[in-house]
Amino acid sequence: MSLVEAFGGGLIGWASMFSLLLLLIGLAFGLIRLTIGPTLADRVVALDFITVLAVSFIAVLAVATGEPAILDVAIALALVGFLGTVAFARYAERRSLQAKAPLHSKDVQDKLQENKDDR
Amino acid sequence: MIVDIITAILMVIGSALVCIAGLGLLRMPDLIIRMHASTKAGTLGAGLVLAAVGIHFVDVAVASRAVAAILFLLLTAPVAAHMIGRAAYRTDLKLWERNIMDELRESETLRRREAEVQAQNARDAGSTSSSSAP
Amino acid sequence: MTLFMLNLMLALGWAVVTGGYSLGNLIFGFVIGYFALWVSRPLYGSSAYFGRLVAGIRLATFFLYDLVMSSIQVVWDVVTPSHKSRPGIIAVKLDAKTDLEIMLTANLISLTPGTLSLELSDDKSILYVHAMFIDDPDDIRRQVKEGMERRVLEVLR
The missing domain is CATH 1.10.287 (Helix Hairpins)
Known part of the structure; x- marks a missing residue:
């Protein structure tokens, strides 16, 4: 276990090693869901989860390497990841509405008709 | 020494929670139930790991940054889940077959929202709007 | 203030x-x-400030407790092989009026056991909540209203 020694050995070294292992397994689950996820929304959820997981990953690394400056990366990643998820959600909403027939097609057509009349 | 023990415990519990959230993401039956797993367990897990960082360095500057990161996660995770859930519900969400009730499907809100988005899309498409409503 | x-x-x-x-x-x-x-x-003369700060602290502790409980519940449902959940979407009438009140309520509901806020009606009066374990819909409604919403309103009003 040379990695444990690289993390300074002792309790913190082992705990970091074990935590990274657990997070790696979680990452595998997330990636499988990202690959198979039947709809776009499933994939967005998987990506959102992977961002949270990466934040925890970076936090564990900050403890393992004894370098608190890495924490800034985690904060920045959380910010960007949130924006990405929101943008994705909006995109998914509009793309699939454009692509497929609406659920209540009559109402929608009425509304479209109104819209055309307005112009 | 005690600080080390607390850090180790928080870190391992947090990572385990994130890992189980991932398992939930993989094996729960429908999208929204999966979001229950990834939002709650994932947020608490990441929060615990960040708390471990805040405690480990015994330093106010690091601790306050960790607290800021935790608050930010607590604020954004439910917003993100709400956005995804809403988008999925309006488009092609298939609820689990053992779902027992759905008061949103019967409501007026959904219809009006759909009409709005559809009209917006038609407006964006400009002159081709007539072809998008067959 | x-x-x-x-x-x-x-x-x-x-x-x-x-x-x-x-x-x-x-x-x-x-x-x-x-x-x-x-x-x-x-x-x-007395002011609402003191009560409000105490209510804020109560909301924070209640929320942290709820977050831990909900995580345990979710973890239990994930690691046990059978899914016992009876999910569904419930409409909850809101007393919260302003955007801040509604935002805080919806966010906190998403992080508490078995509920996830999904959609808000156009007139901002009804919140649609996805719940994971429904035995009695009215029970969930009461839980949401008296657990979270009441506490949020105590802090903000």
Whole structure:
């Protein structure tokens, strides 16, 4: 276990090693869901989860390497990841509405008709 | 020494929670139930790991940054889940077959929202709007 | 709100007088300032500020407890092989009126056991909540309203 020694050995070294292992397994689950996820929304959820997981990953690394400056990366990643998820959600909403027939097609057509009349 | 023990415990519990959230993401039956797993367990897990960082360095500057990161996660995770859930519900969400009730499907809100988005899309498409409503 | 500003000024004053601007010192100054304001209540009549701060702390502890419980519940449902959940979407009538109240309520609901806010009606009066374990829909409604919403309103009103 040379990695444990690289993390300074002792309790913190082992705990970091074990935590990274657990997070790696979680990452595998997330990636499988990202690959198979039947709809776009499933994939967005998987990506959102992977961002949270990466934040925890970076936090564990900050403890393992004894370098608190890495924490800034985690904060920045959380910010960007949130924006990405929101943008994705909006995109998914509009793309699939454009692509497929609406659920209540009559109402929608009425509304479209109104819209055309307005112009 | 005690600080080390607390850090180790928080870190391992947090990572385990994130890992189980991932398992939930993989094996729960429908999208929204999966979001229950990834939002709650994932947020608490990441929060615990960040708390471990805040405690480990015994330093106010690091601790306050960790607290800021935790608050930010607590604020954004439910917003993100709400956005995804809403988008999925309006488009092609298939609820689990053992779902027992759905008061949103019967409501007026959904219809009006759909009409709005559809009209917006038609407006964006400009002159081709007539072809998008067959 | 002016009392809150006054309290902040007292905290800053404490930091200036003691010459230390660390976070710990500012928080200590805030606590001392809060206590000083609390003692001098008879001078300006009672205010909602004290009750509100206590309600805020109560909301925070209640919320943290709920977050832990919900995580345990989710973990249990994930690791046991059979899914026992009976999910569904429930409409909850809101008493919260302003955007801030509704936002806070919806966010906190998403992080508490078995519920996830999904959609808000156009007139902002009904919140649609996805719940994971429904035995009785009215029970969930009551839980949401009296657990989270009441506490949020206690802090903000």
